Amino acid sequence: MSKYLVIHAMASPIPVVQAEKVAKAAKTLSSSDAYWVSSWVQLDSKGNVAKILCEWDAKDLPTLKKTMEQAKNMLPDFPAEGPYPMMKVDGESYR
Numbered sequence: 001m002s003k004y005l006v007i008h009a010m011a012s013p014i015p016v017v018q019a020e021k022v023a024k025a026a027k028t029l030s031s032s033d034a035y036w037v038s039s040w041v042q043l044d045s046k047g048n049v050a051k052i053l054c055e056w057d058a059k060d061l062p063t064l065k066k067t068m069e070q071a072k073n074m075l076p077d078f079p080a081e082g083p084y085p086m087m088k089v090d091g092e093s094y095r
Helices: 016-029 061-074
Strands: 002-014 034-043 049-058 081-086
Touching (some): 002 016, 002 061, 016 049, 049 081
Antiparallel strands (some): 034 049
């Protein structure tokens, strides 16, 4: 499986409850060929969601793009940028 990044940058910050719609859609659309792994959520000073960075694993880019099109149909007003090929690096990689 390859790793991909999908970015959801809000035009203006939204409540966490509203952003949870994207998590529910991701779980609904996940399959063995493309699945949501985890996300980082950037909050503003009021605790509202400004940006969501989602990590996905997929067998290939076309498969994930198909999944993202399905997500767009489920949440047409929810912004999405990508998917972008990525790699994951953490501090333990440089001990």
